[in-house]
Amino acid sequence: MLVGRKVTVLGAGIAGLAAARALALHGARVTVYEQSDAIREVGAGLQISPNGMRVLRALGLAEGLAALAPRGEAVELIDGPSGARVARMSLARGEYRFVHRGALIALLAEGARAAGVQFRFLQEIDRVLLGAHPPRFVTAQGAEIEAEVLIGADGLHSRLRAALNGAAMPFFTHQVAWRAVIAAAPDAAPVAQVFMGQGRHLVSYPLGRGLRNIVAVEERRRWVEESWNLRDDPMTLRAAFREFCPKVRGWLASVEEPMLWGLFRHPVAVRWHGHDAAIMGDAAHPTLPFLAQGAVMALEDAWVLADRLARHETTGAAFAAYKAARAPRCARLVEAANANARNYHLSGLRRTIAHAVLRAASALAPDALLNRFDWVHGHDATEGAGG
Template identity: 60%
Template structure:
């Protein structure tokens, strides 16, 4: 199946959508990205790109842009939240040579992907809010809220948690509240901060922090278990005092960071099922979803962006190397669904491990300390299946 001149419409200009746009355009496709916003912007927050995600950016010839926009991470440090005592350290230098682990601002990742997409010839249409996805005809169609109807041989839903394309393929979802909420904030960083992700663990709550933008900013994600429901939204603000109270029994280091937070973002954490149907062949084209539209994940393994990047590469490669759209779409789903299901389950498990209390907490932390002393590489090697996976060379 040749992609040269092949029209493709992508809904959503996020990480997965822009990465796919560049991947397809580099293979000759005529790609249009529809974005509902009036400009490409991201709520300010940090993210982590692990080696499996960085491999895709390298494959898209964006390695230099990634290096310029990010900090290379040295380690993940697990810390007892209330006391501030170290529990164990995962030395990321133990990863295979060339497999960098990166901290960067989400806006910077979006900017480099947008630049790469436009350089490859992608057309971006802003203010294109989709009202309806129509798969009843011979080819996919979207109806914009303006009334404009657009038909396209290949329609790709990179339209996030509340994906209209996913809903058409799978019906209405039923996510459930995990009784956890997360605050996000970015504050000025103290001078000389090491490029280390600190995970401060406490009973029913934890906080993750790491530096961004050459150490000028510090990213904070704080999670608390609670009964009170919160909206699943990236644009909800909360009172900083509420955040400080939630972590008032944590160490002075954590409390000092939170004293500098002025206006945190808050979102409720909901568990979604990995979509049953990711694709639908239609005539000489079809429909597919990727990223959060296909497999929303809790933020406890830092894999949301990297999974979207992997999806983008595999979908583009499948479309370029199979004889028909139907075969390509089937190969994409069969390749990606088992891996993303495993990643989502691993993130769910981390949520439980970070929030232990009482005797299980004491036993767990003691075990981690001993393991870190006796076999420091063991914990990180448990994630070889995740970080060593390189979709650009067809492994896994």
């Protein structure tokens, strides 16, 4: 049902680019509108778990990613101050990749162009107008553009989400996160390490090509803007982790210009679609970065959205089937990420007990810790016929 249909996608991030390629592979004529002057991404690293790799394989991009990104061997939980390992989870049972966000964006953009997707840059969207057929959007320059089918992959501050649901009221979690990329040792093992401390934690893993990713989170009362482009003083980051082990302090000594953003909890959207328009990715279900699933959720959305549009005779039926397939899973993933934030920052007796339990589980039943996430990583969004 998509062959020859005109589909407009707002946003050239991971969600928008993956959706654009998936839609184009089904025969749609896809145009992506992006506010920047080119496709670029200033972010740091990402973990792509097996459920994300299944989508990339279905999109024909898994081999391209494998050439760019090291395959993860394990996840280690480490006591931040002492540097002692608390638990180790092998990743041998599935394909996990560590990749720079910019490299994934470039791969998806190349794939979209190869599938015939067209791009319109310097197109900042001011508002989306729904209720009349077809949907329309207005750019900051004043142009009003109609779309046969409109997909909102325009992130946390989505104009299409606002048109469907009204203004959102995000909740500041009183946590902030820094992200940075530094040089990696040539022999760095492809292991994701989580250094846990009271009220803070730091995650690091190599990205290949001589780079190491760092994401550090601290609890604080002072409000911080929810922006991916706010730069911070590296001394502030180092001070926040001054009690951590020498390995962490050594990495942070190499950070020259960390990016800082406030972590906000957004509600999962109530309305995902209407009037031949639908939202996906962060526009529909923003998540905190504590389950490493934000990018993967966007990839899953992209495949399911294109699949349902290809299988159903009407846009309304397709979008309803897309939401039915995705909303319960995404809500559960968001809640699991919220819970992980608390688990990493324990203190006192609770911390001592939790670490003892983790050490015992890691020694006696090493697969049990990762098995808890089988519902996450074992999911295959590409499997079976559309609902």
